[in-house]
Amino acid sequence: MRFEVRNGSFGYKNRKILNDISFSIEDGEILSVLGSNGVGKTTLLKCMMGLLHWEKGGTYIDDVELSQIKQKEVWQKIAYVPQAKGSTFGFSVLDMVMFGRSAHLGTFSQPTKEDREIAEQALEDLGITYLKDKICSEMSGGELQMVLIARALTIHPNMLVLDEPESNLDFKNQLIILETIEKLAREKNISAIVNTHYPDHALKISNKALILNRDGTNFYGNAAEVINEPNMEKSFSVRVHIDNFTLDEREYNCVVPLNLL
Template sequence: MKFEVKNGCFGYKNTKILRNINFEVRNGEVLSVLGSNGVGKTTMLKCMMGLLKWESGESLIDGISIKNIKNRDFWQKIAYVPQAKGSAFGYSAIDMVTLGRSAHLGTFSQPKAEDRDAAERAMEDMGITYLADKLCTEMSGGELQMVLIARALTIDPSMLVLDEPESNLDFKNQLIILETIRKLSEKRSISAIVNTHYPEHALKISDKALILNRDGTNIFGNAEDIVNEDNMKRSFSVQVFIDNFSYMGKEYKSVTPLYLV
């Protein structure tokens, strides 16, 4: 599947937030969306999925505008994982994950055995079967984030859309989330679009990157090419130093913020 945005523009009142957004993501590719707070990253995700309407431009799947794709068909291809901010509902993990099958259910249908089986497989793939009976209200942020990703996987999507999946998590849980996204792209050929505040994370897991700037401009391209010191300085108003190093036979990149500019 190829998902693309062509000339996407959006604004509130007289303020243009997003201007001429253009990008594409194909099977198995990971795209990271970077930019400072308030620049419109979450707004961009909502526009591209049709939750907000582009003022001009369009989103397409395999060359077909999503305006011409039935809502049910769209949500069987695209799975959205919002920020994990805690749950107000006392669902157990297995019940929360089973809810992800709603795109395959009729309006008044109840989950069937096959839906429960799909939920159990998704939890097994994520390595969180031990959470099955735990209430979402009692979970840590990392646990809940993994449950939300498992819920998204129950529909066997072609693409995951994740809004800051590693924010407010400790180092270990951040690494688990990042490795999970990369594993899904490599082993299941699921593409992913990920909002993140961390340039280092983008370099770790991404094939492509989209940088949103406060002046409404943006930069899209291969992650290693555009996540560089000059673009980080322009987007975040911070001078950074990007270093390459090897550890136990593997190559890594580190991004160190130096000072404000």
């Protein structure tokens, strides 16, 4: 599946938030979206998924404009994974994951044995079957984030859209989430668009990057080329230094903020 935004623009009243945004992503690719707080990253996700309407431009799936595709079909191709901010619901993990099957069910349909098997397979694919009977309201943020990804996988999507999936997690859980996104792209050919505050993470897992700037401009392209010191300084008004090193035959990048500009 090819997912594409062409010349997308959006604003509220007299305030332009997104201006002439264009990008594309193919199966198995990962695109990271970066930018300072309030620049419009979450608004971009809503616009590109059709939850908000572009003022200009549009979203396309395999060259078909999003509004021309039945909503149910869209949500069978794209799965949204929100931030895991804690659950106040007393659902078990298995029940929560089974809710993901709603995109394939009729209005009054009940989950079937097959739906349960698909949910259990999603838990197994992520290595969290041991959590299936745990209550969501009693889970850590890292555990719940994995459950939300498993829920998304039950629709067998072509693409995941993740809104700051590693925020508020410790180092270990951040790595678990990042490696899970990489694994899904590599082994299941599922593409991903990831909103993130961590340029290091974007460099670690992404093929492409989109950096949104407060003046309405943006930088888009190969992640290793787009996430550079001049672009980061323009977008965040912070002087940065990007260093890299190789360990166990893999290259790593560190983006270090030095001082305000």
